[in-house]
Amino acid sequence: MPSETTDKNNVTKPAPAGRTLQNNDAMLSVRGLKKVYQTDGGPIEAVRNLTFDLRAGELACLVGPSGSGKTTLLKCISGLMAPTEGQVLLDGVQVSGPPKKMAVVFQEYGRSLFPWMRVRENVELPLKNQRIPKAERDRLVDEALEAVGLSHVPMSYPWQLSGGMQQRVAIARAVAYQPEVLLMDEPFAAVDAQTRADLEDLIRTVWKKLGVTILFVTHDIDESVYLGERVIILSSSPTVIQEDLVIDLPAERDQLNTRSLPRFTELRHHVYEQIQLAKAGHRPAAAAR
Amino acid sequence: MKILKGIGYAVGLPTILVLFWAVATAGEANFFVPTPATLLATFAETWFGDRILSDVLPSIGRLIVGVTAAIIIGIVAGLLIGSVKWLRDLTEPVLEFFRAIPPPVLVPVLMLLMGITDSMKVVVIISGCIWPVLLNTIEGVRAIDGVLSDSAHTYGITGRARIRHLVLPSAGPQIMAGVRQCLSIGLILMVISEMFASSSGLGFTIVQFQRSFAIPEMWSGIVILGLIGVAMSFIFQFTERRILRWYHGLREVENAV
Ligand SMILES: Nc1ncnc2c1ncn2[C@@H]1O[C@H](COP(=O)(O)OP(=O)(O)O)[C@@H](O)[C@H]1O
Numbered sequence: 001m002p003s004e005t006t007d008k009n010n011v012t013k014p015a016p017a018g019r020t021l022q023n024n025d026a027m028l029s030v031r032g033l034k035k036v037y038q039t040d041g042g043p044i045e046a047v048r049n050l051t052f053d054l055r056a057g058e059l060a061c062l063v064g065p066s067g068s069g070k071t072t073l074l075k076c077i078s079g080l081m082a083p084t085e086g087q088v089l090l091d092g093v094q095v096s097g098p099p100k101k102m103a104v105v106f107q108e109y110g111r112s113l114f115p116w117m118r119v120r121e122n123v124e125l126p127l128k129n130q131r132i133p134k135a136e137r138d139r140l141v142d143e144a145l146e147a148v149g150l151s152h153v154p155m156s157y158p159w160q161l162s163g164g165m166q167q168r169v170a171i172a173r174a175v176a177y178q179p180e181v182l183l184m185d186e187p188f189a190a191v192d193a194q195t196r197a198d199l200e201d202l203i204r205t206v207w208k209k210l211g212v213t214i215l216f217v218t219h220d221i222d223e224s225v226y227l228g229e230r231v232i233i234l235s236s237s238p239t240v241i242q243e244d245l246v247i248d249l250p251a252e253r254d255q256l257n258t259r260s261l262p263r264f265t266e267l268r269h270h271v272y273e274q275i276q277l278a279k280a281g282h283r284p285a286a287a288a289r
Numbered sequence: 290m291k292i293l294k295g296i297g298y299a300v301g302l303p304t305i306l307v308l309f310w311a312v313a314t315a316g317e318a319n320f321f322v323p324t325p326a327t328l329l330a331t332f333a334e335t336w337f338g339d340r341i342l343s344d345v346l347p348s349i350g351r352l353i354v355g356v357t358a359a360i361i362i363g364i365v366a367g368l369l370i371g372s373v374k375w376l377r378d379l380t381e382p383v384l385e386f387f388r389a390i391p392p393p394v395l396v397p398v399l400m401l402l403m404g405i406t407d408s409m410k411v412v413v414i415i416s417g418c419i420w421p422v423l424l425n426t427i428e429g430v431r432a433i434d435g436v437l438s439d440s441a442h443t444y445g446i447t448g449r450a451r452i453r454h455l456v457l458p459s460a461g462p463q464i465m466a467g468v469r470q471c472l473s474i475g476l477i478l479m480v481i482s483e484m485f486a487s488s489s490g491l492g493f494t495i496v497q498f499q500r501s502f503a504i505p506e507m508w509s510g511i512v513i514l515g516l517i518g519v520a521m522s523f524i525f526q527f528t529e530r531r532i533l534r535w536y537h538g539l540r541e542v543e544n545a546v
């Protein structure tokens with residue numbers, strides 16, 4: 001199993017597998033993960049073999065063609081689904097069910113909030129369930145709603161809000177939960193462009209403030225380059241890692257300037273090429289077994 | 290103003306019907322159809338006496354006990370069967386079988402087994418009322434959204450918290466639809482359970498009047514049944530609107546799009 005990284009700035013020599021870290025440095029480790037769905041029409045191999053590590057406090061983006069098993073991977077990482085082979089380690093401990101330190105934001109915002117609860121109750125419920133005392137709960141909920149700019153609608157029901165606002169409620173819920181790892185599955189795919197830009201900046205702000213480890217799944221190449229410190233590119237199904245790319249853009253990012261940097265264009269270009277290759281069925285040499 | 294309008298709508302049609310009825314029966318002496326005035330007089334005379342205590346209230350009591358038990362058992366069993374796949378597969382054919390049996394045919398059987406007792410009548414009511422609640426609850430539990438369920442799971446909302454915060458509210462609309470059917474079946478079965486070999490109760494009294502050609506009295510009994518039905522429906526609607534306020538709001542928003 002190749003596990004070494006390529007030179008930091010060299011984007012033309014891709015690493016065939018995901019970057020792994022020495023023993024205690026990894027917050028999240030995915031090891032030889034394989035998932036085969038058993039269906040009536042026979043087995044479907046959604047994910048063939050994925051190995052990578054996330055350092056504590058890292059913000060990594062995961063891109064791949066649609067159907068490449070991104071959601072499958074997230075479900076395995078979050079313990080909602082058992083992998084067929086391989087394992088997921090969180091802080092060195094194998095994941096076998098949804099871990100307490102982890103929060104997930106799903107793409108389907110309209111279906112991930114409880115429609116019978118008001119915004120505030122939605123954000124508060126996981127904390128209540130953890131028996132966090134009222135005063136602290138109130139503080140966490142207030143802060144989270146403040147952070148996503150929704151302090152003014154705590155008593156609304158989710159379905160009274162726009163799509164972008166609903167997704168912000170879901171983010172607030174995740175933030176208030178104070179996870180160590182935050183997984184996001186194409187969270188902005190269904191919101192309009194302007195809202196999306198705002199939400200991207202929101203994620204980076206939250207990430208810097210809380211120091212949380214984020215794995216952000218997207219099929220949007222620009223988004224992955226803009227957001228991440230690192231972009232993991234998946235091949236098409238059955239999925240392996242096409243490339244694990246370091247995004248060496250300045251830490252301070254903003255929608256206008258960052259996106260007009262020549263380096264941004266280069267990286268974007270590179271990711272685009274890799275995705276096209278992935279779609280065309282090209283597979284990294286190391287995985288061509 | 291709005292309240293007045295509401296009341297106007299509520300009593301408008303009944304008033305028209307009663308007027309129509311008065312006009313149609315005026316001056317005519319059809320033995321089988323009393324005039325509103327006769328009926329009103331009979332009504333007071335028949336029911337505002339001992340019969341309230343000996344027949345009406347016991348019947349209503351059995352109805353309430355039967356329906357409440359059916360709702361509680363139906364929801365609890367439905368939650369269980371709906372959540373556990375093998376239990377669902379196991380019970381499905383059996384449930385279909387029992388549901389298909391018309392409850393009135395159970396009355397003689399239960400009478401033999403339990404005697405002509407209050408419990409027998411309550412069991413008759415339960416045996417017919419439970420199905421819509423049970424089957425709707427099972428369906429409601431099965432239909433819980435996968436994403437919502439995953440969300441709850443990732444936030445550690447499991448076990449009792451899951452039932453309380455996810456399963457029950459999510460199945461709420463379906464359960465309430467079952468409860469609505471349960472109530473109307475309950476009223477029918479309350480009457481039927483008292484018609485065989487009984488010696489008291491609303492159903493018994495009405496049949497008794499019928500047999501002795503006490504026609505206005507019989508009609509007044511039917512009016513009582515209607516009034517009980519209306520009262521139940523009001524209580525149901527009031528409760529439903531409180532419990533499912535979110536659902537009606539959500540539907541409105543969805544329909545507006
Ligand atoms: N529950 C399932 N049963 C069977 N096949 C599935 C299931 N979920 C996903 N798949 C298949 O696995 C592959 C990857 O799906 P998914 O993880 O949703 O991809 P992505 O999120 O990258 O679009 C697809 O071919 C899809 O059809």
Ligand SMILES: [Mg+2]
Nearest residue numbers: 070071072186
């Ligand atoms: Mg997906």
